[in-house]
């Protein structure tokens with residue numbers, strides 16, 4: 001009898017009996033339920049636009065009252081006594097039933113019975129209100145934690161997330177006291193909250209809504225997450241689980257998965273996805289698409305320059321091959337990567353750093369190297385980048401008269417000059433940026449560090465330094481300083 005009503009797919013457990021408004025004749029075999037199987041009854045409550053799922057377990061031997069908590073007692077009694085339930089005539093709500101095989105070996109991930117998101121991209125917003133600094137020190141740290149959790153899912157199945165920035169909007173679907181049933185605003189908001197259903201040791205709560213034709217299939221059109229700011233001992237654990245709900249996964253029937261949770265399993269504090277989680281995500285979205293992109297081209301200065309191996313900042317997921325005699329080089333970067341490729345000089349050819357905003361297709365970038373080290377060497381650690389914390393600090397120390405032993409620890413990533421002596425030697429250069437008679441840390445050094453830090457105006461470069469009063473100074477405006485730096489230092493400020 002049950003086989004006529006429920007279909008068990010070898011790979012997926014589908015909630016096969018979905019009937020938004022239809023007359024439903026669901027026949028139960030109470031003997032089958034109590035002796036042979038577990039049945040999970042989901043009661044679906046309809047709102048005009050919003051559907052929220054509540055779950056209640058009906059497990060072998062579970063008391064009638066548990067079931068009756070969700071359906072009225074007479075229906076529950078009918079269900080358990082092998083009577084027919086006609087949903088359409090008895091109530092406006094409906095429900096579906098998922099039948100698990102008697103052996104239990106069908107236990108696996110559970111979806112909401114929807115198709116997931118379409119397209120497979122979730123645009124989301126972050127609301128920083130009430131963020132506890134003890135859990136996330138800054139807004140950026142909170143966003144980074146959320147993105148890290150999302151990346152775990154994107155790495156194993158074809159779902160993508162796009163952060164659209166900060167918002168003052170709340171998680172609308174959460175409703176009053178995070179009990180659900182709130183209005184759909186089509187904004188996918190991740191916010192902090194507490195109270196109501198999000199209290200005690202509930203660390204997060206996520207509501208999703210879906211829409212589609214009568215009878216389905218339904219696609220998810222909104223997901224809102226609230227993170228408990230009053231109790232969250234492990235934010236990463238909270239986030240990876242809640243993101244699982246956001247993409248359309250319900251609590252798994254498998255214990256010890258990220259998505260484990262009531263009614264058939266219990267929560268576990270996992271932050272790493274398991275095979276069951278991955279199978280669930282792939283069931284909804286398919287396997288991950290290749291997200292690697294290629295940046296390649298040639299590095300030349302007249303002829304090709306061999307032996308350039310770019311370093312990347314940020315470096316995660318990036319690998320580069322050394323250029324060959326033609327100058328051809330290649331790097332592989334994650335899709336969407338934004339950052340800078342840089343290299344120490346090679347055979348007295350300076351390699352200009354290459355900046356990319358978002359690599360979403362394969363990119364050709366040819367690089368023209370620059371000859372020699374100019375009379376003003378700003379890249380004293382020779383890593384291809386001009387940076388205040390390393391190069392600037394070394395230059396100022398030299399101006400202040402430090403000896404060759406005082407330049408340790410000033411090599412940036414990928415630097416060719418790594419020893420104190422090598423960096424000291426590289427600072428033997430012309431840094432008289434103001435044009436004054438002497439090279440002084442208080443003026444020339446300060447200007448150089450300010451420019452390295454991004455100062456690009458009269459006020460920001462000269463402010464408080466009194467460059468015009470320095471004996472012999474000729475460069476007292478940003479344009480004059482910029483001209484001197486670009487001409488004398490071979491820079492592109």
Ligand SMILES: [Zn+2]
Pocket residue numbers: 241245251261
């Ligand atoms: Zn959950």
